[in-house]
Amino acid sequence: MAHHAPEEGRFGRFGGRFVPESLVPACQELEEAFANAWADPEFLSTYRRILADYGGRPTPLTECRRLSEQLGIRLLLKREDLAHTGSHKLNNVIGQALLTKRMGKTRLVAETGAGQHGVATATAAALFGLQCTVYMGETDVRRQELNVFRMRLLGAEVRPVNSGSATLKDAINEAMRDWVGSVEDSHYCLGSVMGPHPYPWMVRELQRVVGDEAAGQCRSATGEDPDFVVACVGGGSNAAGTFAGFVDTKAALVGVEAAGGAAVTNGVLGVVHGMASLFIQDDAGQILEAHSISAGLDYPGVGPEHSFLAESGRAKYVSASDAEVLDAFVALGRTEGIVPALESAHALAWVMKEAGREIPSGSTVVLTLSGRGDKDVAQVMEMGII
Amino acid sequence: MTQTLAPQSLEETLRSARDRGKKLLVPYVTGGFGDDWPHLVAAVAHAGADAVEVGIPFSDPVMDGPVIQETSRLALQAGATPSSVLADAAREQPGVPLVAMTYYNLAFRAGLERFAAQSHDSGFSGAILADLPLDEAGPWLAAAQAQSLATILLVAPTTPPERMERICKASSGFVYGVGVMGVTGERDALSRSAVEVAKRLKAVTDLPVLIGVGVTDADQARSLCEIADGVIVGSALMRRRLANQSAEEVAEVVAGIRRGLDRG
Numbered sequence: 001m002a003h004h005a006p007e008e009g010r011f012g013r014f015g016g017r018f019v020p021e022s023l024v025p026a027c028q029e030l031e032e033a034f035a036n037a038w039a040d041p042e043f044l045s046t047y048r049r050i051l052a053d054y055g056g057r058p059t060p061l062t063e064c065r066r067l068s069e070q071l072g073i074r075l076l077l078k079r080e081d082l083a084h085t086g087s088h089k090l091n092n093v094i095g096q097a098l099l100t101k102r103m104g105k106t107r108l109v110a111e112t113g114a115g116q117h118g119v120a121t122a123t124a125a126a127l128f129g130l131q132c133t134v135y136m137g138e139t140d141v142r143r144q145e146l147n148v149f150r151m152r153l154l155g156a157e158v159r160p161v162n163s164g165s166a167t168l169k170d171a172i173n174e175a176m177r178d179w180v181g182s183v184e185d186s187h188y189c190l191g192s193v194m195g196p197h198p199y200p201w202m203v204r205e206l207q208r209v210v211g212d213e214a215a216g217q218c219r220s221a222t223g224e225d226p227d228f229v230v231a232c233v234g235g236g237s238n239a240a241g242t243f244a245g246f247v248d249t250k251a252a253l254v255g256v257e258a259a260g261g262a263a264v265t266n267g268v269l270g271v272v273h274g275m276a277s278l279f280i281q282d283d284a285g286q287i288l289e290a291h292s293i294s295a296g297l298d299y300p301g302v303g304p305e306h307s308f309l310a311e312s313g314r315a316k317y318v319s320a321s322d323a324e325v326l327d328a329f330v331a332l333g334r335t336e337g338i339v340p341a342l343e344s345a346h347a348l349a350w351v352m353k354e355a356g357r358e359i360p361s362g363s364t365v366v367l368t369l370s371g372r373g374d375k376d377v378a379q380v381m382e383m384g385i386i
Numbered sequence: 387m388t389q390t391l392a393p394q395s396l397e398e399t400l401r402s403a404r405d406r407g408k409k410l411l412v413p414y415v416t417g418g419f420g421d422d423w424p425h426l427v428a429a430v431a432h433a434g435a436d437a438v439e440v441g442i443p444f445s446d447p448v449m450d451g452p453v454i455q456e457t458s459r460l461a462l463q464a465g466a467t468p469s470s471v472l473a474d475a476a477r478e479q480p481g482v483p484l485v486a487m488t489y490y491n492l493a494f495r496a497g498l499e500r501f502a503a504q505s506h507d508s509g510f511s512g513a514i515l516a517d518l519p520l521d522e523a524g525p526w527l528a529a530a531q532a533q534s535l536a537t538i539l540l541v542a543p544t545t546p547p548e549r550m551e552r553i554c555k556a557s558s559g560f561v562y563g564v565g566v567m568g569v570t571g572e573r574d575a576l577s578r579s580a581v582e583v584a585k586r587l588k589a590v591t592d593l594p595v596l597i598g599v600g601v602t603d604a605d606q607a608r609s610l611c612e613i614a615d616g617v618i619v620g621s622a623l624m625r626r627r628l629a630n631q632s633a634e635e636v637a638e639v640v641a642g643i644r645r646g647l648d649r650g
């Protein structure tokens with residue numbers, strides 16, 4: 001996970017830039033703009049300053065005392081739920097909004113699943129005086145009502161998407177269609193480590209602050225590197241940013257997918273949404289719908305670097321079922337007073353299941369809590385499980 | 387279904403028509419949409435097409451607007467697969483070259499060699515892969531060439547001059563000028579970018595230059611063909627199909643565009 005761009009946007013046999021010709025020049029422009037910006041001390045200091053005095057970074061690494069005791073491990077949470085707007089998504093969006101300004105563009109287009117990336121994009125648009133259009137599947141508009149209103153409150157236009165499964169995959173299709181027609185003045189602010197080069201590389205770099213901070217914080221707190229580093233995986237941005245801080249340590253890296261959208265576990269190599277990666281698809285190559293309780297993980301593909309890390313064996317990918325996730329969602333609130341996003345609860349569900357088994361007792365585990373659960377409270381309330 | 391039909395060379399057919407002073411017309415039909423779609427392929431062919439573009443429906447068509455998204459969805463719902471569309475397209479003897487239009491994942495999943503062979507063996511002369519740009523096209527170009535299948539590459543209004551020349555060198559059959567910055571769908575007026583792309587392409591290539599995306603009626607087709615060698619018309623036909631017009635009614639629209647082009 002070096003900082004510089006992977007050659008031709010490839011991570012092993014994954015990645016690349018498979019977009020309609022209309023978008024090729026924009027991807028090239030973006031690649032160049034990001035490469036220059038990321039090597040420009042002034043850009044870096046502006047980005048870091050905004051993340052600090054606007055975004056609330058660094059976020060803490062919280063030691064879970066009661067839950068650790070129950071599980072027989074030492075569990076440390078990287079608290080992205082405490083970042084402004086309530087998730088890790090802001091790290092990426094601040095960087096891309098700064099780039100948008102640098103490229104002289106005036107409008108952000110984004111897709112969103114859980115609404116967290118949409119809210120972060122709407123926030124950055126407000127902060128930088130940019131226009132903002134967010135595409136969101138109709139299914140997600142319904143289950144993440146609160147975030148839809150937040151985006152509108154922030155001045156963004158939210159366009160519901162009816163096509164296909166009306167979830168994240170279809171929102172991405174629609175955002176790409178918008179971008180094909182608006183590329184001259186609009187930047188596609190993609191929310192995860194996916195899509196055509198340079199997005200998977202760029203978004204990972206913009207999220208590596210999570211892993212870099214956590215690695216330092218873990219050493220200060222425990223005197224050493226953790227045994228396990230765990231994060232949930234939708235497209236894979238919080239996991240990629242987290243792993244970037246630990247890839248050169250002894251830590252086992254574990255990505256947790258939703259059981260109904262487990263592209264690394266159940267996917268096959270394909271080329272969709274601009275990238276060669278693993279996708280859940282039928283024998284003919286038609287992409288199948290994912291199904292997950294959490295809108296943010298309801299995606300049938302995964303970012304190319306995760307496919308590569310899985311194939312090379314450096315990281316391992318597992319999945320958690322909706323039921324396990326709900327248990328973890330409740331457990332964290334009741335033991336630590338923290339209500340996690342349903343997405344983040346996937347990572348916790350795996351740790352709770354494997355503590356004392358695959359995770360030997362006494363292990364130190366750093367888990368990225370990618371977001372807070374306020375957005376999910378209404379959905380869980382309706383399920384009547386409490 | 388096995389076709390013994392040897393595919394006509396797309397490029398030879400189009401070049402010779404153009405060199406006789408004819409303007410080229412390539413209608414688009416979504417494969418698998420409507421029970422009688424192979425009949426529609428033949429009907430538009432007989433109404434004056436120089437080739438027919440047959441869409442193989444894909445679950446995530448990012449270059450397509452609402453009309454072709456919908457026909458693709460309905461075709462998939464009716465059970466269309468890449469194999470069934472390839473096998474059935476020439477069933478009613480269209481008599482003009484057929485070009486498959488789809489997205490890369492379907493060729494990739496089948497295996498590039500296999501997909502190219504299957505296209506050729508079903509009587510197809512060429513293929514357009516909407517999300518496969520020049521830089522990533524190497525493996526496909528090799529597979530297609532081995533089957534004498536033309537690969538039509540796209541050029542967009544945003545494509546810079548030097549890149550445009552490289553695309554034209556790698557393209558065969560014809561070169562597809564994307565008329566507007568946007569996805570497929572009808573437009574009220576001919577956009578300036580369509581004329582501009584046509585001019586730029588004609589200045590750098592001897593390949594037949596066809597303009598598609600946003601070409602809606604005979605008037606637009608005719609004024610574009612003052613510069614371009616031809617046009618591709620899709621959504622304007624598929625919209626009528628979605629409104630339940632018969633193959634003959636749709637073919638009549640194609641015939642109208644043909645008459646417009648021939649009048650010059």
Ligand SMILES: Cc1ncc(COP(=O)(O)O)c(C=O)c1O
Binds near residue numbers: 344
């Ligand atoms: C809180 C939270 N975590 C995780 C994700 C999944 O995205 P990624 O895998 O890119 O981190 C989302 C996406 O919406 C999210 O809102």
